[in-house]
Amino acid sequence: MKAVLFDYDGTLADTMGDNLRAWQMVFRDFGFEVNASEYFLIEGISTREVAKIFFRKFGIYEDEDGIEKAITEKDVHYKRICNFRLYPGVLEVVALLESSGILMGIVTGGQYKRIQESSPPG
Numbered sequence: 565m566k567a568v569l570f571d572y573d574g575t576l577a578d579t580m581g582d583n584l585r586a587w588q589m590v591f592r593d594f595g596f597e598v599n600a601s602e603y604f605l606i607e608g609i610s611t612r613e614v615a616k617i618f619f620r621k622f623g624i625y626e627d628e629d630g631i632e633k634a635i636t637e638k639d640v641h642y643k644r645i646c647n648f649r650l651y652p653g654v655l656e657v658v659a660l661l662e663s664s665g666i667l668m669g670i671v672t673g674g675q676y677k678r679i680q681e682s683s684p685p686g
Contacts, residue, residue, distance in 0.1 A: 565666060566666065566667060567666060567667035567668065567669065568661055568666055568667070568668050568669075569668075569669045569670070569671050570668065570669070570670050570671070571608070571670075571671055571672060572670050572671070572672035573607070573608065573672060573673070574607065574608070575651075576650060576651065576654050576670065577648065577649065577650055577651070577654075578649050578650070578651055579646070579648070580604065580607055582642060582645055582646050582647060583603075583607065583642065584598075584600055584603050584604070584607075585641070585645055586638045586639075586641035586642035586645060587603060587614065587618070587638055588603075589637075589638075589641040590634050590637045590638045590641065591618055591622065591634075593637070594622065594624060596618075596622045598618060602621075608673050609673050610673045611635050611638060611639075611673070612631060612635060613673075615631045615634040615635055615638075616631060619631065619634070
């Protein structure tokens with residue numbers, strides 16, 4: 565093994581509940597409810613695609629300005645409610661891989677800027 569790729573949301577960091585709540589706040593403003601089971605079926609895809617899927621589901625017109633607004637609002641809500649926490653054992657696994665000389669990377673459907681801002685330093 566030469567390298568390991570980790571997904572960020574739901575694998576390294578316990579963020580799925582925070583993401584769900586942020587999307588629920590966005591779509592509640594549109595007058596719609598998003599439940600956990602329908603969100604978790606599509607969790608892991610880009611925020612843009614999540615917005616498009618729910619816009620279609622609720623019959624909301626999909627213009628780029630509306631999608632950008634939903635993405636921005638979701639990010640604002642997420643930052644306000646985020647309770648960042650790594651899953652237990654993550655740091656130990658990363659340390660073990662690092663000491664073994666195995667390269668690591670993070671892949672995510674989330675926005676790079678949000679990942680940087682919500683992650684602990686280091």
